Amino acid sequence: EIVLTQSPGTLSLSPGERATLSCRASQSVSSSYLAWYQQKPGQAPRLLIYGASSRATGIPDRFSGSGSGTDFTLTISRLEPEDFAVYYCQQYGSSQYTFGQGTKLEIK
């Protein structure tokens, strides 16, 4: 089983700042099958990024994804108030889905 470890656990930033979230896999992950989700309190997760770097429909271009192999990054270029939420990375391989434990992005 591939384990995804996200860091940091909590990130405290101000609106307008740049956020960099990390997702590290215990073994190599196909970039085609690495995704990021945003979850706000009381809501279902929402797909942000798929294929490591492709934005899902309707996702603003301030969100970007990068990385390959075992190290992946979600970057939010300029934080908007609505971006403060929990973010999860997810991988798919060998007919299994696994999620990271999440990074909480909070207002400083």
Next chain:
Amino acid sequence: QLQLQESGPGLVKPSETLSLTCTVSGGSISSSSYYWGWIRQPPGKGLEWIGSIYYSGSTYYNPSLKSRVTISVDTSKNQFSLKLSSVTAADTAVYYCARQAAGIVDYWGQGTLVTVSS
């Protein structure tokens, strides 16, 4: 617009079987492009994939839950279902049904909280 809606009891007793159904609207569950799955989230914790099913009935499950999980599909009703047996308090969670394509989860239901308690 595709919509998924979970339904089922919100309270289940320990050792009993949790049963949920997901009704899909705005699209066909028989589409060859998608799998349909269940994901859960214990209160205050992260996401755990439970398992997935194709419209033909082909399934795959999380190995950690496989012995207790059954997912089935009813294409005539555009529904799929989850059964989780021998539940304990550790199975208390929000359960989401979802559409899966090419290794991603692109549509989610709103989620339903299931509490395991006597």
